[in-house]
Amino acid sequence: MELTNLIIWLIPLPPLLAFFFIVLFTNKNNKLSHSIAVGGAGLSFLGAMYVFYQALTTNHFAEHPFGNAITWLNLGDKPFEIGVMIDPLSAIVLFFVAITVLMIFIYSIGYHNYGQPKGDHDKKGFPPHGAAQDGHTVLSIEPMYARFFAFIGLFAFGMFTLVVSDNLLTLFVGWEIMGLCSYLLIGFWFGKDSAKNAAKKAFMTTRVGDVFMLLGISYLFTEAGTLSFKAIFTEEMISHLAHADSYIPGLSVAGLAGILLFIGTVGKSAQFPLHVWLPDAMEGPTPVSAMIHAATMVSAGVYMVIRMFPLLQAGGHGELTTAMTVLAVIGSITALFAATIAVAQNDVKRVLAYSTISQLGFMVAALGIGAYVAAVFHLVTHAFFKALLFLGSGSVIHGMEHGVLHTGNHKVDPQDMYNMGGLSKKMPKTFWTFLIGGFALSGFPLITAGFWSKDEILADAFANGHMGVFWTLAIAAFLTAFYTMRQITLTFLGKARTKEAEHAHETPATMTTPLIVLAIFAIGFGWVGVPEHFPGIGGILPNWFHDFIAHGLPSFIHFETIHFSWTPLITSLVVALGGLLTGWLVYRNATTAENDPIKKLLGPVHTLLKNKYYFDELYDKVLVKPLAVFSEKVVYEFMDRKVIDGFLHKVAELTFSLGTIFREKFDLPVINEFFGDGTAAMTQWFGEKIRKIQSGNIQQYMIIAVLGAFVALFAFWMTLN
């Protein structure tokens, strides 16, 4: 136990040390840098697996989670403690984070062309452009190779910190450090204006959520007197928070704090209407996309809100609370809305970006309807298959870049799916693993992990009678299968549509090995959560996942066991298989982007979807531009310079005028001329008059002196009397 606790404290540290080491010492040495980074991730991985194993094998683990705390600050007479905690929820999150992070680290070595020559014209801040070698152009190594590994190290530190935290404050620390890292990594190729703007957009959009979250944390701290999960999630405290009135009529403290915290998730996990940053985040190198969209950042948002579930459900007694309703609505809207956009995207990574937003919506909606275990389940399976898909897409792009360098036609966009086709033969490992990932995302029945988690969400929604959520998610699931198959078909099947695709090439083992590892989890992880009452195979394997996670919730929160029903199962089979089949049928003979079958079918609606419902344009017009103008023209130039400084200048001018008036109307005429010059003139006049008695005649002086003496004597005599 002591050892386990120590290891939990140590888990986040290796990647952080790797960050400092690379930045300070080894940034010139690529090999050493990536070794340190991968080694750091490896150590964290080992620690995480040890802790996870302990969690599995410890009796009554759910009742007695690991962890301890130390005093960080004294506030008044009260100590403020921070610490670590591993309970079933954080154990399972730690498990998938450690695996995906390590895989992404290893993959990055190949992705950034380690071992390739330096590019002839490569510049820091731009993606590598290739190098000439033996008459060919080959891929060139990333100019800021070492720096990349430093940044993802810090990123991993942020995520591990967040997961092992036993309180909201250090969770928030990890949360924000990831915000910084996403900024640094999305803007990794900062020389490109598009990357620079995407980085800023990601940071600012998520920060909108963060400031609300900060308020939520402050509010909860105020009302509960602590931020420790253990202390907040007790029956007394939850009931106290559920019954205390907040500032908003009809909403309890628990409800308001929960909603404020949830807005943090809306930002971080790209939920509607703060989703706009995520697709632009594709500007970063592909491992970063996997990092942000699967292993770390967006999962962190969902993890936090899952963690706060006891608070969200407080006062509901099994019914939906206001906070949960908010989650259900936002999640459902996001799931469907993002799925519709994904249908109209041609960039291989953007499709995945929108699918991430959509899948996160599934999780949020699931939590909103109280399907706690299903939400966690989908979080984990999604992390595996989405990391796989992103890394797979990176592999595809890499293969395409190979082709582009071969033909030398740099006008061909290696990310446009219409430039691909037939890659399954060129890149078989990438193809098969991508297929597995895609099928998991679509919820291909029985085999894939995605099926089990998605099915559980639908079953829960149906069983509890949330039909709106059920049908919205079902439609979204159909679209998911459809756009996934569209992607697979356009990318891998059929014939190569460009010369570049013909010359695409399978990627090195550092890239394909992580794909294979993740593919195993994208299939196998579903089998740990097969419902007991599932027809045919239910009960063969124990529903370990449900038991493990459900017991992690405080015992005063009760679940109704849901009864098996055919409707959701058939629905989920139909949407998954139907979507996949339709996708293949529609796209198997697709030729160019102009002749996209969906485009023809939908017409102007397609334009709307392609432009993401014009949200970027709307925000730009309504918020970004006006606020920039407001800052410069109104606050600075008008308020400060014109009004306030203007007033000060008026006062100064008035003082100055008064001074001038004093000088010209008083000082000069009265003091100088009247008194000053006047006195002088009088003296002069007097002097001139009196000069007459200064004749130089001694007798005359004597007479005056004697007369004077007499006058003086007389005066003296008078005073005596």
Place this chain on the structure above:
Amino acid sequence: MDINLLTSILFTPLVGALIIALLPGKNKKTTRIVALVVSLISLVMAIILWVGFDGAVANADGLKFAQEFVWYEAINSTFYVGVDGLSMTMVLLTTLLTPFAILASFSITDRVKAYMALFLFLEVGMLGVFMSQDLLIFFVFWEIGLVPMYFLINQWGSPKGERKLWGGITVANRTYASFKFMIYTMAGSLGLLLAIQMLGVVFHTFNLPEIVAGWNAMGGEEIILGWVTVATAKKVAFWAFAIAFAVKVPIWPFHTWLPDAHTEAPTAGSMILAGVLLKLGAYGFLRFVLPLYPAEAAASANIIAGLATAAIIFGAFAAFGQKDFKRLVAYSSVNHMGFVLLGIAAAAKMAGTEDAVIALNGAVLQMFNHGLSAAGMFFLVGVIYERIHTRDLDEMGGYFPLVPIYGGILIFVSMASLGLPGLNGFVSEFLVVRGSWPIFTFWTALSMIGLLFTGAYVLKGIGKTLHGPVNEKHSDHLTEINKRELFVIVPLMVMMLWLGVWPGWLLDVINKASMALLEMLG
């Protein structure tokens, strides 16, 4: 006459200034070294004092290392210095930033002797304010500090630019800025001086602890000076004190001297202005306004909190609206000091509650933190200005690959200024928000707009300098940050990280001082 360590800290820079004045002026290097060494001696003594602070015995007034000398017998003003946790924190900040500011000034080549002497003299003024426990002495130091700063801006400030005034008059920017700084502060202090005189006449002493005790013991109906009730006198004197400090902090809308002074001052001048001088105002609220006028402060706390929120929001917007990098950083001070004031207002309103202690802890810690990060930011702007001789953000861009070390440092310090968790600013901002949330829920919620836009202007600063395609207009002159400059910034960065990860060593002292102060009020 025994002089203890605290008093020595105060007078060492004065002696240093005199030595520099007597040294032959030809040897610039010696002058610089002497100034640096003198400021380092003060720092070392301050650290020794800090280490021994917890164990030191406090006198009857709750002050440690106190000393009292006869100064002006006829009116019963004594030279009374001493520190509590609050003063000690500020003394540490002042002695810490001065050597770095002096080291940053090594690039000054014009009239080095006068410059360094003035700089040390400035330190005396600031330290005096934080140590004085006698109102008259306090006022002397308060005003003395203005003089060297006036000359630093006026003589060594940025040589470019003119400001248009009324009637077609134009003056050089630095003349305008130094004049505005001096006159504004002095105008604000007039009422303060009168109020201090009034207290001196009533109590026949300027001893602060005595006055505080006597003043609070008086009933509101009592007549003083033969014609005015205590209640009325307090109301008027409260505003006299408050306005003097409000100008200094500065509280919105008294803030417009700040961007001018900070922008025009030489780099080290801006570092000290933002790092220490602004804290004098906030310190004034804590040391004088709250203890002398607890009831009035509580009654006006809403207004102060509202103005603080205005500073947070408009400061952030105005910073975001800048094209001049230094002015952007200057406005960030308005934004950050708003949080200090919000915390102070919350503490004033609800003294005696746990929330008040948290808010006050946050406010004082924020004073220290802002001192570090603002000084760091101004320094970094100075580094780039010395090379390319412009502060116009539109003329920069894409510098990251050219100066990777500088770029990394700029991002680090910017993030500290933004309040990134893990670095110092976050801890204090979080405590202020937490403390004032239950007291001023509306204002605190509103201030989040400012916090959001803090992100916007910080990213604007980073983006316009480091990111994007290289702007080649001045990039030829750009060289990497040098060793001396690293000696200035690295220690500050270490402090930022240290306070972000483990603020306990500083916050414990602040916490005790906050509790003592609030106990006195509530």
